Amino acid sequence: MTRLSVPKTYKLYIGGAFPRSESGRTYPVTGPKGEFLAHAASASRKDSRDAVVAARAAQPGWVGASAYNRGQVLYRIAEMLEGRAQQFTDEILAQRGGRRTLAAAEVESAIDAWVWYAGWADKYAQVAGNANPVAGPYFTLSTPEPTGVVAVVAPQDSALLGLVCVVAPAIVSGNAVVAVAAESAPLSAISLAEVLATSDLPPGVVNILTGAPAQIAPWLASHADVNALDLTGAGSLEWVDLEVAAAETLTRVRRPEPGVPPLTLERITALTEVKTVWHPKSTR
Amino acid sequence: MGFLDYAPAPESASILSLRPEYGLFVDGEFVDGHGEPFVTISPATEERIAQVARADERDVDAAVAAARRAYERTWSRMSGTDRGKYLFRIARLVQERARELAVAESLDNGKPIRESRDVDIPLVAAWFFYYAGWADKLEYAGLGPRPRPLGVAAQVIPWNFPLLMAAWKIAPALAAGNTVVLKPAETTPLTALLLAEILQQADLPPGVVNILTGAGETGRTLVAHPGVDKVAFTGSTAVGRQIARAVAGTGRRLTLELGGKAANIVFDDAPLDEAVEGIVNGIFFNQGHVCCAGSRLLVQESIHDEVLDRLKRRLATLRLGDPLDKNTDIGAINSAEQLERIRELSAAGEQEGATRWSPECAIPDRGFWFAPTIFDGVTTSSRIAREEVFGPVLSVLTFRTLAEAVAKANNTPYGLSAGIWSEKGSRILAIADQLRAGVVWANTFNRFDPAAPFGGYKESGYGREGGRHGLHPYLSPSTLATPPAMIDTTGVTGSAATRASASARSAASGRGGKGNGK
Numbered sequence: 191m192t193r194l195s196v197p198k199t200y201k202l203y204i205g206g207a208f209p210r211s212e213s214g215r216t217y218p219v220t221g222p223k224g225e226f227l228a229h230a231a232s233a234s235r236k237d238s239r240d241a242v243v244a245a246r247a248a249q250p251g252w253v254g255a256s257a258y259n260r261g262q263v264l265y266r267i268a269e270m271l272e273g274r275a276q277q278f279t280d281e282i283l284a285q286r287g288g289r290r291t292l293a294a295a296e297v298e299s300a301i302d303a304w305v306w307y308a309g310w311a312d313k314y315a316q317v318a319g320n321a322n323p324v325a326g327p328y329f330t331l332s333t334p335e336p337t338g339v340v341a342v343v344a345p346q347d348s349a350l351l352g353l354v355c356v357v358a359p360a361i362v363s364g365n366a367v368v369a370v371a372a373e374s375a376p377l378s379a380i381s382l383a384e385v386l387a388t389s390d391l392p393p394g395v396v397n398i399l400t401g402a403p404a405q406i407a408p409w410l411a412s413h414a415d416v417n418a419l420d421l422t423g424a425g426s427l428e429w430v431d432l433e434v435a436a437a438e439t440l441t442r443v444r445r446p447e448p449g450v451p452p453l454t455l456e457r458i459t460a461l462t463e464v465k466t467v468w469h470p471k472s473t474r
Numbered sequence: 475m476g477f478l479d480y481a482p483a484p485e486s487a488s489i490l491s492l493r494p495e496y497g498l499f500v501d502g503e504f505v506d507g508h509g510e511p512f513v514t515i516s517p518a519t520e521e522r523i524a525q526v527a528r529a530d531e532r533d534v535d536a537a538v539a540a541a542r543r544a545y546e547r548t549w550s551r552m553s554g555t556d557r558g559k560y561l562f563r564i565a566r567l568v569q570e571r572a573r574e575l576a577v578a579e580s581l582d583n584g585k586p587i588r589e590s591r592d593v594d595i596p597l598v599a600a601w602f603f604y605y606a607g608w609a610d611k612l613e614y615a616g617l618g619p620r621p622r623p624l625g626v627a628a629q630v631i632p633w634n635f636p637l638l639m640a641a642w643k644i645a646p647a648l649a650a651g652n653t654v655v656l657k658p659a660e661t662t663p664l665t666a667l668l669l670a671e672i673l674q675q676a677d678l679p680p681g682v683v684n685i686l687t688g689a690g691e692t693g694r695t696l697v698a699h700p701g702v703d704k705v706a707f708t709g710s711t712a713v714g715r716q717i718a719r720a721v722a723g724t725g726r727r728l729t730l731e732l733g734g735k736a737a738n739i740v741f742d743d744a745p746l747d748e749a750v751e752g753i754v755n756g757i758f759f760n761q762g763h764v765c766c767a768g769s770r771l772l773v774q775e776s777i778h779d780e781v782l783d784r785l786k787r788r789l790a791t792l793r794l795g796d797p798l799d800k801n802t803d804i805g806a807i808n809s810a811e812q813l814e815r816i817r818e819l820s821a822a823g824e825q826e827g828a829t830r831w832s833p834e835c836a837i838p839d840r841g842f843w844f845a846p847t848i849f850d851g852v853t854t855s856s857r858i859a860r861e862e863v864f865g866p867v868l869s870v871l872t873f874r875t876l877a878e879a880v881a882k883a884n885n886t887p888y889g890l891s892a893g894i895w896s897e898k899g900s901r902i903l904a905i906a907d908q909l910r911a912g913v914v915w916a917n918t919f920n921r922f923d924p925a926a927p928f929g930g931y932k933e934s935g936y937g938r939e940g941g942r943h944g945l946h947p948y949l950s951p952s953t954l955a956t957p958p959a960m961i962d963t964t965g966v967t968g969s970a971a972t973r974a975s976a977s978a979r980s981a982a983s984g985r986g987g988k989g990n991g992k
Binding site: 219230305317320322323324325326328330335337338417429430433434436437438439440442445456461463465466467468469470 | 593600616673711714718719722725730732764776887902905906909910912913914915916917918921923925926927929931932933934935936938941942951
């Protein structure tokens with residue numbers, strides 16, 4: 191006699207907790223043949239704002255952690271994901287279909303992406319910053335630091351890897367993130383949240399919203415406490431309107447890109463600000 | 475004559491040989507504009523300096539077309555070495571004509587000749603010299619092995635440092651291989667037009683730099699022109715917002731250097747003599763027409779009275795008057811419009827309960843003037859603590875603890891600059907980390923150098939000018955993409971069954987450069 195399985199309730203990930211949407215709304219997630227898999231939460235305006243509040247609260251502590259510490263936390267995420275690779279492969283297959291080897295490769299690539307970005311934590315400032323040889327008796331350094339709270343629309347054609355490839359470069363420098371998951375395959379994103387929640391990542395550093403990006407993204411784009419808007423996965427939305435909304439508070443905007451973005455240092459530095467510090471030199 | 479009274483020591487305007495009328499500088503030549511010409515005046519005397527052409531849509535079209543031709547046929551094909559040599563030539567010509575440029579700047583802008591002579595013009599030459607050396611070294615700028623120029627850059631600059639802002643914009647753009655259409659501010663077009671003469675003397679190929687004079691409408695037309703690839707603006711946050719909206723969705727790259735409301739934090743262990751000089755330099759340099767001016771003095775409560783006393787004594791020695799006089803510390807306010815804004819905000823400061831103080835100070839009969847002013851007892855919610863005055867007006871607030879100082883300093887939508895005064899190095903470094911500002915001056919203020927990146931956080935804009943970072947807004951990176959992530963998740967092509975094959979494909983497809991964004 192086969193055992194009756196215990197299906198998971200998929201909810202949002204805000205401030206380290208897994209709340210339902212305050213709107214009480216959900217939508218059905220289906221597999222490639224239209225079969226019902228689960229309900230996902232439809233994040234509302236209120237959920238978006240709660241997520242920004244959680245991100246803002248978490249950001250100073252996260253950037254205040256040492257770069258070595260942040261690197262270890264990102265690496266820990268890779269370790270946790272590795273241990274649950276099977277589950278993630280199954281979940282991608284259920285949502286997307288296709289060959290098992292492809293789904294497994296996506297999970298492996300996601301693990302390796304965490305490892306790659308983990309290593310940058312204590313290096314990116316060395317590569318992207320420098321001393322300034324000014325014409326005077328001053329010690330001056332320019333170093334990148336995180337821009338603050340970043341809202342991200344994850345690639346919509348990828349269940350797991352796309353999300354990892356936009357979130358990891360954002361948080362490695364010390365940003366806190368509110369990510370809008372792929373609408374049609376949100377289950378991997380919420381399972382990733384479970385990995386994040388068990389990887390010593392401080393609550394609120396990553397917040398994940400599921401639902402319709404077209405409905406959620408405008409609230410994030412116009413939010414005055416969002417410092418940067420990464421529209422990588424927003425190519426099919428009315429993204430120009432989002433960029434216009436972001437202009438109101440001079441929010442930094444990264445424009446849409448097709449597919450899953452490659453791993454680049456530029457993805458890290460694009461979400462940082464360069465700070466130049468001067469101090470006089472004197473023998474007195 | 476008391477010992478603080480100085481005999482006049484005016485710099486002579488006779489070094490200038492200005493023309494009565496100036497056209498637009500398009501495709502290497504001065505041409506007539508199609509708009510209604512306007513007059514630029516000296517803000518110190520309200521006397522006419524010259525008549526200047528106004529560029530309309532047709533002129534913008536012609537200038538952008540000239541810049542495009544120059545980009546495609548000449549500048550983007552030229553070796554970096556040769557581009558650099560042109561920039562070196564410009565730097566040298568600026569040095570050779572430095573005295574003339576300083577006089578012209580003070581005449582047109584109203585700033586003291588001491589500043590235009592010792593700060594503005596030397597920095598202009600330094601800026602061209604610095605970026606000249608980058609032109610043949612772009613592969614070392616940190617953007618991959620073959621960074622590419624963007625094309626035609628539309629650049630709109632303000633009136634507070636007219637020629638210096640032109641240099642900040644033109645030098646990195648040209649070094650990176652772009653061509654330029656520059657619009658100087660309506661009230662300060664003069665030195666940009668003298669720069670056009672210098673560009674002719676340097677034999678810079680026609681169209682590489684085009685200079686369009688005009689007002690806001692000319693600037694709006696330029697930044698919205700479909701023929702430009704890059705927009706760079708320095709000016710108010712309000713206009714920066716409009717430009718960000720106008721550029722949205724066009725794919726054009728944008729850098730903005732906007733307003734500020736810098737905190738200058740003075741701790742009780744600060745070297746007070748230096749700090750007082752730094753406070754004065756921070757807010758009264760260039761009549762406070764400085765986006766990074768230290769306009770909010772945050773002084774630790776225990777030394778508030780002593781700092782204010784010293785500050786008032788120092789302010790009483792500042793000399794306000796003829797910008798061309800070498801003894802002058804405070805020059806003229808740049809325009810009647812700006813003077814009105816300073817008066818309006820100062821009146822608001824009084825209405826909101828702050829205590830206003832200015833030294834005894836004779837104000838000339840003609841021209842636009844505003845005495846150096848301190849507001850004490852300012853609250854964080856007051857307009858003069860929140861809004862950019864852009865004039866010689868200092869708001870004084872107090873704090874008790876380090877945490878309070880940081881919180882108050884960051885309590886602004888701006889984030890351009892900040893100052894810290896303390897003898898305690900560990901405290902300075904800890905606070906520098908916590909300040910949300912692009913430039914932090916510790917035990918100094920208002921230092922600028924072409925090797926040092928400058929630019930804002932938050933609503934003070936984005937992008938950096940100066941240094942290696944100042945090249946990035948004018949280059950498209952040849953991205954170094956790293957393998958593991960490039961599996962094809964759409965499942966349409968190929969197979970990534972093994973990690974090795976996934977890696978190989980991503981290495982192949984990762985080149986070619988992504989990285990738009992700002």
